[in-house]
Amino acid sequence: MLEFMEGSHAVAEIVKRCRPQVIAAYPITPQTHIVEDLAQMVANCEIDAEYITVESEFSALSACLGASAAGSRVYSATTSQGLALMFEVCFNAAGMRQPIVMTIANRSLGAPLSIWNDQQDSISLRDSGWLQFYAEDNQETADLHMIAYKVCEDHDILLPAFVCFDGFILTHTFEPVALPTQEEVDAYLPAFNPYQRLDAENPLSFGMYATPEYYMEFRYEVDQAMQRAKQAFVKAGREFGEQFGRDYSALVEGYRLENADIALVAMGSICGTVKDAIDEMRENGRKVGLLKIRAYRPFPAREIADALKGVSTVAVLDKNISLGNGGAVGTEVKSALYGSGISVYDYIIALGGRDVRKKDIAAVVDLAEKGKGDMFYGLRTEVL
Amino acid sequence: MAEVEGGCELFSAGHRACGGCGPALAARLLLKATGKNVIIAAATGCMEVFSTPYPETAWGVPWIHSLFENPAAVASGIEASLKRQGRTEKVVCIGGDGSTLDIGVLCISGAFERGHDITYICYDNEAYMNTGIQRSGATPYGASTTTSPAGSCSLGNPRPKKDMPAILAAHGAPYVATASIAYPNDFVQKVERAINTPGPCYIQVHTPCCTGWGFESGETLNMAKLAIETGLWVNYEMVDGRVEKAKKVSRKPVEEYLQKQKRFRHLFKPARRDDVIAQIQGIADANAERFGIDIKRKESSE
DSSP states (O other), X not given: OEEEEEHHHHHHHHHHHTOOSEEEOOOOSSXXXXXXXXXXXXXXXXXXXXXXXXXXXXXXXXXXXXXXXXXXXXXXXXXXXXXXHTHHHHHHHHHTTOOXXXXXXXXXXXXXXXXXXXXXXXXTTTTSSOEEEEOSSHHHXXXXXXXHHHHHHSTTTOOOEEEXXXXXXXXXXXXXXXXXXXHHHHHHSXXXXXXXOOOTTSOOEESOBOOTTTHXXXXXXHHHHHHHHHHHHHHHHHHHHHHXXXXXXXXXXXXXXXXXXXXXXXXXTHHHHHHHHHHHHHHTTOOEEEEEESEEESOOHHHHHHHTTTOSEEEEEESSOOTTSOOHHHXXXXXHTTTSOOEEEEEEOOGGGOOOOHHXXXXXXXXHHTTOOSEESSOOGGGO | OOOSSSSOOOBOSOOOOOTTOHHHHHHHXXXXXXXXXXXXXXXXXXXXXXHOBTTOOOBSSOEEXXXXXXXXXXXXXXXXXXXXXXXXXXXXXXXXXXXXXXXXHHHHHHHHHHTOSEEEEEEEOSSBTTTTSBOOTXXXXXXXXXXXXXXXXXXXXXSOOOOHHHHHHTTTOSEEEEEETTSHHHHHHHHHHHHTSSSOEEEEEXXXXXXXXXXXXXXXXXXXXXXXXXXXXXXXXEETTEEEEEOOBOOOXXXXXXXXXXXXXXXTSSSOOHHHXXXXXXXXXXXXXXXXXXXXXXXXXX
16 A cells, blocks of 8 residues: 655664664654654554664764674664764674664765765765665655565575655655565564574674674675676575565666667666656657666676676766766776776766756756766856 | 672783773773673774774673764663663673863763663773873863973863763753772672662773873882872762762872872972972862862871
8 A cells, every 4th residue: 555655764663674683773854753763663662673872973883783792683763974984893794794774765975965965975974885766756766665684684694775765755755665564564574583692592793893804705795795796686686576576686777778769777766767868869869878876885797797798888877977087887887897998978967956857867968968977067157 | 799809700811901991991890890790882992992903802791882972861871771772781882081171072961861771881991092192081180181282381281071971960850970990809799789789880990091191001000009099089989979989098199109100200300399289289189078088087097
């Protein structure tokens, strides 16, 4: 049954049904309604969890790490500066193989201070060892949480995950969302079964230090788990489709790529606008399609190369900037398509909440057709 | 009470601490007090490094290290998780003075304010010893460290020790204590009391570091004892914010303690700095006054 609800509320409702046992979150500006809704659910005994009102985002993730190591399914949500404050713990949690799921309400990083949307925050953590999934709408956001827990807690994976959805554009927007019942979620997502836990009956040491004789092998193991996560995601996404009718078995998803000459590549809510723009362009006879990246880590390079076979030009929409070297997604798409002969152009777009409309998408396609790219799109030159 | 001598050893020998390491002794005594039913959340630091080089561990109890500044936050999560699971292990943090008094204060303050049922042990060796003897908030006045070196226009560390026990008592901690490895039974008893007191408890245990302070490795316990006997370290307990018990001593001059350590050598050579020694004596006198530790002559056995 579809219910009309705010994106943040949809996330809180699905997280509740995923039965986290410990939740730790900090109300840094800008937080979302997710953690407020969860606090109310705990206060109403609708959810059987400990809610730790930590004094910082740094402690939020540290507390999640401890609770996870002690054997509980955990949850947190953050965004922007809060995620930046968690930077050190992010690397640590992944290296310690704790299957933490955290929602990222994507927002920009200062300076200048901006509370609005882009994807700079989570993309800046791309090398941290966290799985990163990006949602196009609130339904996908809710669904990806269930899939994320399933993938993370797989004993062949044991990595943490970000479920990313765009700040304001999705977090504060009301959309119809189908929420599975508790029984349905339980049937999909079994109770947390930790691979190892802190336990007096079986004393183990977690988080030891490694000399040069051992360090590289630990990093290799994390990378291997990342690679395995592709198949684990595909499997969990397919099972989700079989149970709920919404299939997420693809790490990347094409839209009207058949016979496309130009393909846009994007992540997150902008894909909705792109699809509408493509529909209009197709009506005007332009052979344009979209490749949506759902899983940014692990990066689906082979899947991207396969999906874009046959196009001559690719325009990547990057809601981030790796200052000094263009957009992060564009750089990686170029790497994935190296040697293919496809022209790949990168467009830094919609930073700090700048609105993107269908005409902007069409303008990007025009630029790519002219071989003009690797640029900021839509700069207000009069204020430069 | 746990047997300090003999009995179960949960902190194994064969770790990589320096000979005469004060913190290693504190770890051993800590586990004698806690027994097996405990989970340790450790900070980065000397103790973590000498006790857990992968694939070896000295810890015979469940132990976790995440980062330098977060054991109190990690322990908050562990405690919440155990509570949810109905488990009975005690949760104990252990961190050095750099972690505890400097970089970890935010996490500790948060955990104590929220009232988690944890015990936080700070092993205080009065500087960042793991990284090369740099000054911390616990470095005493006048001590020379690599970041507060004595020099032609410096007398060493320019500030007295931060009063962390008072800070945590002000958080409403039900039990706060100081201890010293020179008095192992006392330390063990205090740990037992702390872990059996509901809510966040704090013990700062004085653990001399022969490498960082500059004394012979066989002198560790003597150095810890001298700190007590001069009044530069006071063993006391605070229950609900009030000092209830402080160890009384027949005080010796601070000079007896200072002159045995290289970190204070600049106060004696090339020229005696009686002015600075007098200032440090003043710190000991103020401690004695505040905690009432002086044994009056008629009570004295001497």
